[in-house]
Amino acid sequence: MKTNSLQRSSELTDNDAAMQCLSTGMVEAQCYSGVLRNVYDEIYLLDFEKDEARELYRGSDIFIPPSGTRSLANLFSEAEKDLVHPDDTEAMLRFWHPMVRHEFEEHGQPFTTLDLRRKGRNMQYRWVRITAFPIRQPGMDHSVYLVCVQDVDDLKRAASIVQENDLLQRQKLDNLRYKAVVDHTRTLVFEWRDNELNYISPRIGELLAGNYDGRIPFDVWREDNVLYTGDSVAFDTCLSRLALGIRSGEMTIRLRRRDGQFIWCKITYTYLADDDPGDRYIGTINDVDAATRTEQALRLRAELDPLTGAYNTQTFFEKVEAVLRDHPSDPYAIVRFDVAGFKAINEAFGLEEGNRLLRAIARLVRQRLNTDNEAFARLNADVFAVCITGDMARILHFIHSLSRRLEHYSDTFRVKIFFGVCQVENRRTPAHVLCDWAYLAQKTIKGSDLANYAFYDDALRQRLHGESYITDQMYSALEQKQFKLYLQPKVEMSSGRIVGAESLVRWQHPQDGLILPGRFVPLFERNGFIVRMDEYVWDLTCQNLRMWIDKGYKPMPVSVNVSRLHFNDGTLTEKLVQLTDKYRLPRHLLELELTESAFFDNEKALIQNMYGLQAEGFIFSMDDFGTGYSSLSSLRDLPFNIVKLDRTFISNGTDNTRGQIVARNTIALAKDLNMKIVAEGVETLDHARFLLSCGCNCAQGFYYSQPLDEAAFEVLSFIQEKAFWVDPQLEEDARRMNLPLSDESPFYDF
Structure with a gap:
């Protein structure tokens, strides 16, 4: 009072x-x-x-x-x-x-x-x-x-706290009235007499970690690891004063919440005098996390980056929002950029050389900005951001002039900058979000030799939105079996018989309908979900093979894709062995397809896994042969059983003499290495005749069939007597080459 x-x-x-x-x-x-x-x-x-x-x-x-x-x-x-x-x-x-x-x-x-x-x-x-x-x-x-x-x-809040404390100290409430008051205030309360707990707000146990089983909260926090280790000194000091008989005290410490996060709490204790024996105390807990963290940030934060003199991150965001607010009619953009290979420059030439480069960048940027209505920051390491005003020409002039100037910075090493640009459309968008969008644009061209800047535009926004849409649903879609298995036949061209198949996946979305793999497989490769997807497809494929055997059909090998990410798994061989054992399948029926992208990540682990799986009876197929630069060395070094010629390889081979020479010699090379050959993307009779003339008699493509669902594939492969009609010209070519014809038994030698 x-x-x-x-x-x-x-x-x-x-x-x-x-x-x-x-x-x-x-x-x-x-x-x-x-x-x-x-x-x-x-x-x-x-x-x-x-x-x-x-x-x-x-x-x-x-x-x-x-x-x-x-x-x-x-x-x-x-x-x-x-x-x-x-x-x-x-x-x-x-x-x-x-x-x-x-x-x-x-x-x-x-x-x-x-x-x-x-x-x-x-x-x-x-x-x-x-x-x-x-x-x-x-x-x-x-x-x-x-x-x-x-x-x-602040006066109001202080008066309110003082008033609450005065009320608690002046009034001796009965138990029910006491609980009713403290349970409806923001202050969490506990009370004890001597070493016995009289009352504790139930919200304390809901908010803070620990087992509130009758112990005084001070003991719970220490014994149940609720107290942040770094605050032990402040905690012990306060309780020491209590033990010495000092009848009121307070401390601000970090306590662990139920979700595992630590929050700042203000803890007070006050002696309550009454006529009953023993020392009675009331303790209060107030969540002061937001206020404390704000105070710490203000105390620790400096406005400028000490190395470059540019704004630091937090100050930059504040300046951006102020500039946008003070110039409501001017066009603005956030440009985020960094140095390609900056870490290598530091390692090769030393940190001081790297720091000199950063200072030079800051100086060049500052020369190109108007400090009255533009802002510039070093966000971290070699990452910079600029809030720049003007039209597209002004933005591009800034990018090009800075890039050209830095190209001549050193005769010893090359300096290349990659820029991401986000033009400000909605001024209520927080500055940190604008920087994030600029970074997303920058990521699309990072490492490119064709361009060193990109804009965050509607196309990129739609793509990212689409990827987010897919990512949000991929786990539930797998659990709900929305991913469906499709099989594309592999055909012996001389006879028209189906001699194998490739397992493919389609997403049957309940709202969007059928989603093709080009929309989700690349994303799954990047985020790692492809591992779970592949294993799901392997299991469905083995189920089909088992079903065909149980129905008395003569099964054919079916190929499945194996992502490069699987070779980081030391249990890959064990998984595939257990899978085929589960369905009691001959291992050669599950053909493992690898694309060339898998060959570069960890070739040692790849070779080790391939030989291990081949020892168990699995066979390997090299997918998309002819699209990369190391295909010939891969044929030499890796133990493949089958080579699949890429569709571009085939179409180019039929269009020009040079392509024909390459195709013929590649097929001859694979045969000399005792490898089977399958041609992908066969879409015309000319493709089929060309391949047959080159010595390849197995094809996969729309000339024969698009991918089919499981039921349609079963009818086509095992129920119909002859799957595909053989064109007379193709039959004549096959007869001349003494290849199996349509009146012969199916040709299974995979």
Whole structure:
């Protein structure tokens, strides 16, 4: 109560001083600067008769200011709609009601006050005290009001806490009333007498980790590892004071929540005197995490990066949002860029050389910016960001000029910069989000020799949205068996018989219908989900092979894709062996297809796995042969059984003499290495005849069949007597080459 009295006394002193200043007729500017500016955050002059409002002084940037209107009606309308807490607008309007003002002036009161909640720039409400001084100057027939606004949020909160503590100390409540009060406040309470816990708010156990089984919370936090290790000293110091008989104390420490995160909490204890034996104490817990972290950030943060003189990350984000707010009609963009191979430069030439490069980049960027309305930051390491104004030409000029200048930075090493650009479309988008979007654009060209900048545009936004859409659903889609198995026949061209198949996957989405693999497989390769997808396809394939055997069909080998990521799994051989054993299958029926991208990541592990699987009876097929630069060395070094010629390889071979020579010799080379050959992408009779003439008699492609679902493939392969008609020209070629014809038995030698 003493604190409240002092506070009211201080308020009267401030307001009396203000009135004394006004009544003595001192110059207005001297009055404001001498007293009012030291007390208040904002000062306005209101004239209700003329419907005028004028801002005289603004001392802080905490609150959202009015729009600048001179109309009192507009000012009150804006305050009611956007600036004042909805629960306080009625009190505000009543405070300024003409009858209330008239009564106030009639009584000759020097001032009147109103406390209400005002919206701050961080969109949170804070308590302010509005003090209105009526003034009637000589020659005026009505009063005007000097209105002073003071931020009293901290005082309010402090008074509230003091009031709560006073209430708890003064009143001895019965158990039910006590619980009802403390359980409905933000302060979490526990109480103990001597070493026995009397009461604990149930919300403490809901919020904080630990087993609240009757122990005093101090013991729970220490014994159950709830206390953050780094705060042990502060914790022990506070409890030592309690043990010495000091009857009140507080500490701010980090405690672990139920979700594992640590939060800052303010802990207090207070002695409660009563007539019962023993020492009775009440403890309180307040979550002060947000306020404490904000205070720490403000204390630790420096505005500039010490190495380059550019803004640091947090300051840059604040500057960007301020620039966008202060220049609402100017076009802006965020440009994020970094140095290609910067780590290698540091390792090869030393950290000091790397630091010199960073300082040079900062100097060159600063020369190209207008510091009045543009901003520049070093986000981390070699990553920079610029908030730049202007049209597309201005952005590209900045990129090109900086790139050209840095190309000649050193004769010893090459400096190449990659840029991502996000043009600001919605000024309410946070600066850190704009930087993230610029980074997403940059990632699309990182390492490219064709371009060193990219824009975050609608196409990229749609692509990322599509990838996010797929990523969000991929696990549930697999669980719900939305991924369906399709089989594309491999055909012996001379006879038209199906001699094998390739397992493919399609996504049968409940809303979007059939989704082809080109839309989701590349994404699954990047995020690692392809491992689970492949294993799912392997299992479905083995189920089909087992079903065909059980129905008495003569099964044919079916190939499945094996991603490069599988070779990081030391149990790959064991998985495939267990899978084929589960369905009691001959291992050669599950043909393992590898694309050339798998050959580069870890060739040693790849070869080891291949030989291990071949020893168990599996066979390997090299998929998409002819699309990479190391296919011949792969044929030489890796133990493949089958080679699949890529579709581009086939189409190019039929169009020109050079292509024909390459195709014929590649097929001859594979045969000399005792490898079987399958041609992908066979779409025309000319393709089939060309392949047959080159010595390849097995094809896969739309000339014969598109991928079929399991039921259709079974009918085509095992129920129909002859799967595909053989064109007479193709049959004549086959007969001339003594190849199996359509009246012969199916040809299975895989």
